[in-house]
Amino acid sequence: MKKILWLTENYPPQQGGMSESCDRIIEGLKSKGFYIHVVHFYRKGKPFKTLTKQNGxxxxxPVTHSxxxxxxxxxxxxxxxFExxxxxxxxxGGNIVKEGIYxxxxxxxxxxxFCFRGNDFDVSLFNAKDVFNLERLINNASGIFTNSNDKIxxxxxxxxxxxxxxxxxxIDLNFWRKTPxxxxxxxDFRSMHQGKIIIGLFGFIKEKKGFTFFLNAxxxxxxxxxxxxxFTGEITATEQTLLDEVGVSYEALENVSRYELIPYYLYCDWLTIPSFYEGMPNVLLEAGGLGIPVVTSAVDGMKDVITDGENGLLFENLNEEDCALKLKQIAKMDEEERTLLGTNLYQDIKENYTLENELQSFVEIL
Incomplete structure (x- = not known):
């Protein structure tokens, strides 16, 4: 039985995609025979307390000021x-783990x-204070796992x-199901907005998410x-002004937990992910797991999942005009074509983005 010391800043009871993914993979690897010592950097935990868990x-x-x-x-x-x-x-992932693991x-x-699953690689690459640690981390690692071929x-x-x-x-589609x-x-929501093409952008609004870029497009x-x-999340006064100027009807929805998002996805004809850089966002697989087609920037994990015109639409990263052309294409698209894109994405996710495939990609290397 191979024993792993797993360092993380993202793990339950914390919420968010990184914590959910970390927990999913750890439990999956345990089921494959690994014994895992989880070391969790957490601001609300008991200081230096080790608890015995199943298979680990x-x-x-405790995270301090320094x-x-x-x-x-x-x-x-x-x-x-643990010696x-x-x-x-x-x-x-995470800054503390990046700086300390070597x-x-x-x-x-x-x-x-090391696992680069979110934006920690992208941010450190151009940060003069972080790039030394990043280079040392990468060059001395026995292997790097990432969910983006762009990062590789x-x-x-x-x-x-x-x-x-x-x-x-x-994504486990056995648990990701819509209820009656x-x-x-x-x-009921869609009946109140007949005649509109409903497009959603879900998740916390951050600069790299491309919120302003999408509105300009x-x-x-x-x-x-x-x-x-x-959209979900709070926006700035500047973003609100731009939103009002664009002339689009909009609704700001409350940020909710992952499974409470399912109705939000079902409201939509399309999901958009205009991010400038990403990993492989959970919202991409979640929307596709419900048959909702996605229009997204052609970068990182989105480009790995979406093939333009087959299971969604891609626009060139940072190119507002190309994004605008895709929105025009959506406006002209009939329901049959849109439904086919969503169905193709669902089938692709069902066949290729399973927990078993995800775990196997780790097991083969470890």
């Missing part, structure tokens, strides 16, 4: 309690692997690193009046 342990690491101080205490605790207890270390692996004398190419070009592996996200009540709720398209734009 769980350790709270990353260096936190990591120094962590290294001491791990040396005292000889792990065959390898896995780092699951030294911890040296102190414990075992190899390490950049690691090769920038760091001449050739041990990065594509490990796409997954949710279908009725969506039908919508204005360029000259078909903004055909759409009802749904």
């Amino acid at each position: 342990t769980y350790t709270y690491i 990353k260096a101080h936190t990591l120094h205490l962590t290294a001491t605790y791990l040396e005292n309690n 000889g207890e792990a065959d390898l270390i896995m780092g699951w 030294v911890i692996h040296k102190l414990l004398g075992v190899p390490y692997y 190419q950049r690691m090769q070009r920038v760091f001449d690193y050739t041990k990065a592996y594509f490990t796409p996200n997954s 009540q949710e279908v009725q709720q969506a039908m 919508l204005r360029r398209s000259l078909v903004a009046d055909r759409f009802l734009f749904l």
Whole structure:
């Protein structure tokens, strides 16, 4: 039984896609025979408390005001309690883990692997303070797991690193199902907005999510009046002004937990992901898992999943005019063509983005 010391800043009870993915993969690997010591950097946990779990342990690491101080205490605790207890270390994203994993692996004398699942690679690549740690982390890792082929190419070009592996996200469609009540709720909503093409952008509004970019493209398209734009999250006063200027009907929806999002997806004819950089966002698989077609920037995991014109629509990253052309295409598209794109995306996700495939991509390397 191979034993893994798993360092993470994202793990339940924290919410969010990174925490959900981390938990899913850890439990899946346990089912494959791995014994996993979860080391969780968490601001609300009991200081340095290790609990015995099924096929592993769980350790709270208190996060202090200083990353260096936190990591120094962590290294001491791990040396005292886990030396000889792990065959390898896995780092699951996050700034603290990025900065500490190299030294911890040296102190414990075992190899390490690292997962880039979100934006931690993209942000560090152009940050003068972070790039040294990033280069050291990558060049000394026994392997890097990432859910974006774009990131693999950049690691090769920038760091001449050739041990990065594509490990796409997954979704369990047995649990991702719409209920009759949710279908009725969506039908009621859609009946109030007949004649509009309903397009959603869900998740926290961050600069890299392309919210302003999408609104500018919508204005360029000259078909903004055909759409009802749904979004979740708070926006700035500047974004609100632009939203009002574009001339699109819109509704701001309350941020809710993952499974409460299902009615929001069902409201929509389309989901849009205009992000400038990403991993492989959960909303992509979640929308596709309900047969909702996606129009998205051709970058990172979105480009890995979507084939333009076959199971969705792609526009060139950062290109407002190209995005506007896709919105015009959507405005002219009939329901049969739109439904076919959603059906094709659903079938692709059902066949290729399963938990078993995700786990196998780890097991083959570890």
